[in-house]
Amino acid sequence: MSEVMDQLYRIIDSRLKEMPEGSYTASLAKRGKGYVARKVGEEAVEVVVASLTEGKERVISETADLIYHLLVLMALEGVKPEEVYEELRRRMK
Numbered sequence: 001m002s003e004v005m006d007q008l009y010r011i012i013d014s015r016l017k018e019m020p021e022g023s024y025t026a027s028l029a030k031r032g033k034g035y036v037a038r039k040v041g042e043e044a045v046e047v048v049v050a051s052l053t054e055g056k057e058r059v060i061s062e063t064a065d066l067i068y069h070l071l072v073l074m075a076l077e078g079v080k081p082e083e084v085y086e087e088l089r090r091r092m093k
């Protein structure tokens with residue numbers, strides 16, 4: 001899981017630096033951090049709805065959307081996945 005997230009984060013980070021045509025990440029960044037933050041909220045609600053009414057396949061798909069948007073928000077905030085892993089390790093009992 002962390003390997004895939006690290007790889008996706010690196011791709012996202014490079015899209016934010018290069019802002020290439022046709023990149024969904026670049027189009028999100030152009031709309032601003034507030035827009036990305038709202039997308040994270042929307043995607044989280046979609047995970048909840050999928051879990052309550054739509055079944056496992058939809059939960060997987062919506063969770064992937066949520067993680068992607070969360071990684072974009074983290075990159076815009078300058079938060080690296082390793083810093084979150086470190087916090088999780090610190091809490092681990």
Ligand SMILES: N=c1c2ncn([C@@H]3O[C@H](COP(=O)(O)OP(=O)(O)OP(=O)(O)O)[C@@H](O)[C@H]3O)c2ncn1[C@@H]1O[C@H](COP(=O)(O)O)[C@@H](O)[C@H]1O
Nearest residue numbers: 008011012015022023024025026028039042064065068069
């Ligand atoms: N993992 C993802 C990923 N997950 C979800 N999404 C996009 O997130 C959007 C979620 O759908 P929504 O209906 O909520 O949003 P929408 O209506 O399409 O768009 P909005 O106008 O609401 O923002 C879809 O357009 C998906 O394509 C992703 N877009 C890109 N990636 C990966 O991110 C990397 C960079 O992608 P680009 O920036 O497109 O080059 C690549 O490795 C991609 O595979």
